[in-house]
Structure formats: structure tokens, C-alpha cells
Amino acid sequence: MKKQEFLDRLAEKLAVLNEKERSDILSEYSQHIDMKTAEGQSEEDAIADFGDPDELAREILDAYNIDPDYAKGKHERDRSFEKMVADKVSGFTAWMNRTADTLSKKSSKQIVGIVIKLILLVIVLLLLRIPVGLLTSLSAAVFLALPYSVGSAVNIIIAVLINVVYVIVVCYALYVFFKRVANDGYTGEKEAKDFMNGMNNEPYEESGAQKENTASGGEKKYHGFTWQDRTVDDVSGASSGSTGAASGGDTPKKGDSSASAAHVFGTILGVILKIIVVIIMIPVILIGIISVVGLGASIALVIQGFGVVGIMLIALGVTLCLLAIIWAVFKALFGKKRPPENSPAAGAKEV
Amino acid sequence: MNTQFKKGVLELVVLMSLSKKDMYGYELVSEVSKIIDVNEGTIYPLLKRLTNERYFDTYLKESSEGPPRKYYHLTALGREYKDDLKKEWLKFHRKVDEFIKSDV
Numbered sequence: 342m343k344k345q346e347f348l349d350r351l352a353e354k355l356a357v358l359n360e361k362e363r364s365d366i367l368s369e370y371s372q373h374i375d376m377k378t379a380e381g382q383s384e385e386d387a388i389a390d391f392g393d394p395d396e397l398a399r400e401i402l403d404a405y406n407i408d409p410d411y412a413k414g415k416h417e418r419d420r421s422f423e424k425m426v427a428d429k430v431s432g433f434t435a436w437m438n439r440t441a442d443t444l445s446k447k448s449s450k451q452i453v454g455i456v457i458k459l460i461l462l463v464i465v466l467l468l469l470r471i472p473v474g475l476l477t478s479l480s481a482a483v484f485l486a487l488p489y490s491v492g493s494a495v496n497i498i499i500a501v502l503i504n505v506v507y508v509i510v511v512c513y514a515l516y517v518f519f520k521r522v523a524n525d526g527y528t529g530e531k532e533a534k535d536f537m538n539g540m541n542n543e544p545y546e547e548s549g550a551q552k553e554n555t556a557s558g559g560e561k562k563y564h565g566f567t568w569q570d571r572t573v574d575d576v577s578g579a580s581s582g583s584t585g586a587a588s589g590g591d592t593p594k595k596g597d598s599s600a601s602a603a604h605v606f607g608t609i610l611g612v613i614l615k616i617i618v619v620i621i622m623i624p625v626i627l628i629g630i631i632s633v634v635g636l637g638a639s640i641a642l643v644i645q646g647f648g649v650v651g652i653m654l655i656a657l658g659v660t661l662c663l664l665a666i667i668w669a670v671f672k673a674l675f676g677k678k679r680p681p682e683n684s685p686a687a688g689a690k691e692v
Numbered sequence: 693m694n695t696q697f698k699k700g701v702l703e704l705v706v707l708m709s710l711s712k713k714d715m716y717g718y719e720l721v722s723e724v725s726k727i728i729d730v731n732e733g734t735i736y737p738l739l740k741r742l743t744n745e746r747y748f749d750t751y752l753k754e755s756s757e758g759p760p761r762k763y764y765h766l767t768a769l770g771r772e773y774k775d776d777l778k779k780e781w782l783k784f785h786r787k788v789d790e791f792i793k794s795d796v
Binding site (some may be wrong): 366 | 721732734736740741758759789796
């Protein structure tokens with residue numbers, strides 16, 4: 342590992358510390374490495390003497406009486422959706438590597454480890470097929486509500502997009518796998534554990550859950566909130582796997598380690614997922630607008646003395662549920678930014 | 693040598709080293725690692741902790757080569773703490789030593 346990479350990695354792990362404290366301790370390490378190189382040692386050797394950077398970061402945080410796990414959680418909460426996906430991708434590879442390492446240690450034959458890794462990889466990728474298929478069929482069910490020609494066209498586009506994403510994931514996982522086999526790089530156990538915690542909350546399934554909410558009636562609001570909570574857990578539980586890519590921002594990123602490649606890839610994947618979710622949300626928003634109009638019309642009819650109180654109440658319920666879903670999805674996707682798609686909400690209040 | 697042994701004594705060695713003269717991080721780390729063969733990276737967190745507990749003061753001083761260095765200085769509180777720790781260590785050492793020798 343080169344000096345800058347080491348410092349970036351450490352900086353990321355110490356993100357919970359304030360700027361001054363962090364640069365303070367980092368400058369000590371930076372100076373230490375400089376001194377060692379001045380004495381004729383290589384950067385790599387000087388850094389290798391420090392041992393595992395994750396362990397080092399833990400010791401530093403311990404000196405501040407900060408629980409490293411909590412620190413990580415707090416830091417991760419600020420992260421964007423893209424970052425979260427990026428973390429998952431690299432955390433996933435870390436977990437695979439670690440699991441296989443533990444298994445292969447007993448046989449102490451590297452080849453066994455590699456075979457186990459490959460089998461694990463294939464199993465996980467096949468499992469990933471399930472949420473992908475679920476998402477495709479759910480979107481198919483939703484788009485049948487649209488006029489036939491439009492619905493099927495949108496369906497084809499979405500199915501293609503989802504499958505393209507899946508293929509990219511598979512290719513990337515295989516690429517990382519073989520790269521790791523070649524490098525036999527180090528991966529932290531912690532990352533793996535955290536990743537496993539977050540694993541049930543794959544982004545695919547999240548969007549799937551959203552769609553289910555659209556289909557089921559009364560509990561929507563409740564679902565919306567659990568989903569929000571889950572997102573929080575997810576983000577705090579997400580591993581900080583993308584080690585090379587420091588989120589600190591105060592130190593320039595350099596080098597093309599597989600970790601920062603994972604970050605870049607994850608970011609792209611995150612954007613693609615966002616686009617897919619936004620496309621899927623379009624009919625939901627349309628239904629929302631229709632229900633708002635229906636609500637307005639039924640209120641007007643009730644005022645004029647027609648006996649449509651029941652219809653009005655149904656329209657009210659549907660409207661609220663849809664607004665809750667739309668709000669939850671866009672809040673999860675765009676964080677604090679106000680999504681323009683929230684306009685149905687404004688419409689509801691005016692009517 | 694057992695790492696737990698080392699960790700326990702490390703603090704005392706750091707305090708003792710600094711009681712002779714003020715030192716900057718790398719100097720102190722090299723000094724300490726001459727006595728205890730320890731992962732040098734783990735000494736910096738210790739310096740940080742002892743500084744946070746007000747046993748050390750720090751100040752910057754220009755150096756002829758490279759950026760200014762941060763020097764560590766043992767405070768009065770640190771000196772007191774060092775004396776206590778040293779007494780504890782000697783007592784502990786004596787007892788263990790006696791016990792080990794009685795075994796022979």
C-alpha cells in the first residue's frame with residue numbers, strides 16, 4: 342500500500358473525529374512514513390509495519406473513547422444512496438473472501454479456497470436472481486394498469502434495464518473475484534459482518550417492497566415507515582468496504598485499487614437503480630394524481646348532496662397511502678432534496 | 693514476547709522516555725521501540741490518549757528538514773502519574789519475581 346492510500350483509508354475510518362483531530366493524528370503517521378523513507382525504507386514496508394489499518398483505526402478511536410462501531414454507523418448515516426450501494430458491492434466481495442478464507446484455512450490448500458469462493462459466488466449470484474425476477478414481474482403487474490401498448494413498451498424497457506443491471510453485477514463480481522484470487526488481498530472481518538447484517542435489505546428488494554405497498558391497501562403508511570427505518574439501519578449497517586475511496590474529502594484520492602473501482606461501479610449502479618425506481622414510480626404518481634382528482638370530485642359531489650361519502654373516504658385513503666409511498670421513496674432516494682414529483686401532495690391540499 | 697505484556701508496559705516506557713526530555717512523535721516512537729519491540733503504529737494512539745488526559749502538552753517546533761514537528765512534553769500531572777505507575781510496576785515486578793524464584 343502506498344502512503345496516500347494508507348492515509349486516505351485511515352482518514353475514512355476516522356471520519357467521526359473532527360477535522361483538526363483527524364489531520365493531527367494523520368500528520369503523525371504521515372511524518373512517521375516520511376522519516377522511514379528518509380532512512381531508506383520503502384513506503385510499503387513502513388506502512389506494513391503498522392499492521393492492519395482497520396485495527397489501527399480502532400485503536401485510535403479507542404484512544405478517544407469512541408466506540409468504533411458507533412462511529413462508523415454515525416458516519417455512514419450521512420452517506421448517499423449511491424455510496425450505500427457502492428459499500429454493498431465491495432462489502433459483498435469482502436464477505437465472500439473472508440468466508441472462503443475461513444473455510445479454506447482448515448484444509449490449508451489455496452485451491453480449495455478458490456473453489457469454495459467460486460461456488461459461494463455462484464450461489465449468491467443465483468440468489469440475486471430472485472429479487473431481480475420479483476422486481477420484473479411486479480413492474481409487469483403494475484404496468485398492466487396502463488393502456489396496453491404503452492404498458493408493454495414500458496415493461497420491455499424496464500425488463501431490459503433490470504437484466505442489464507443484473508448482468509453488470511454478475512460480470513463485476515466475477516471480475517473482482519478473479520482479481521482478488523490473483524492479488525489475494527486483505528479484507529476486514531468487520532466489513533463482512535456488517536455486510537451480512539445489511540444483506541436482507543438489498544436495494545432490489547426494497548424497491549420490490551415498495552411495489553407491494555402499491556398493491557396492498559390499508560397498511561401502506563405503516564409499510565412506508567418501516568421501510569424508512571430499514572433504510573436507516575441499512576445505511577448505518579452498511580459496511581465501509583470501499584476502503585480506497587475516502588469520503589473525507591480533505592485528502593485527494595489516488596490510485597485505482599479495486600476498492601475505489603468498486604466505489605465508482607457502485608455509484609453508477611446506484612444511479613441506474615435510482616432511474617429504474619423513478620421510472621417505476623411514474624404510474625404510481627399518475628394513480629396518485631387521479632386519486633386526488635377523484636377525491637376532489639367526490640368531495641364536491643358530497644357537498645352538493647349526493648350520497649357518495651363512501652367513495653370519498655376510499656379516495657381519501659388511497660390518496661394518503663399513495664402520497665406516503667411517494668414521499669417515502671423520494672425521501673429515501675434523494676435525501677433532503679425536495680423532489681418535484683411531490684406535486685400531487687401540494688395538489689391534494691389545494692383541493 | 694507476549695503482546696499483552698508489551699501493551700501494559702508500553703505506557704510506562706513512554707512516560708519514562710518523555711520524563712528525560714521533550715520529544716517529537718517519531719523520535720519518541722523510535723526510542724520506545726528500542727526498548728519494547730512493538731507495532732510502532734500503536735504508539736501514536738497512546739500518545740493521543742495521554743495528551744487528552746492532560747499528561748502531555750504538545751507544541752510545534754520548526755525543523756531543519758520537512759514540516760514543523762509536534763513535540764510532546766510531560767506535564768506536572770503526567771509526572772505524578774508516571775511516578776505512581778513506576779511504583780506500581782516495581783511493586784508488581786518484585787512480587788512476581790519473588791513468586792517465580794520461589795518455584796525453583
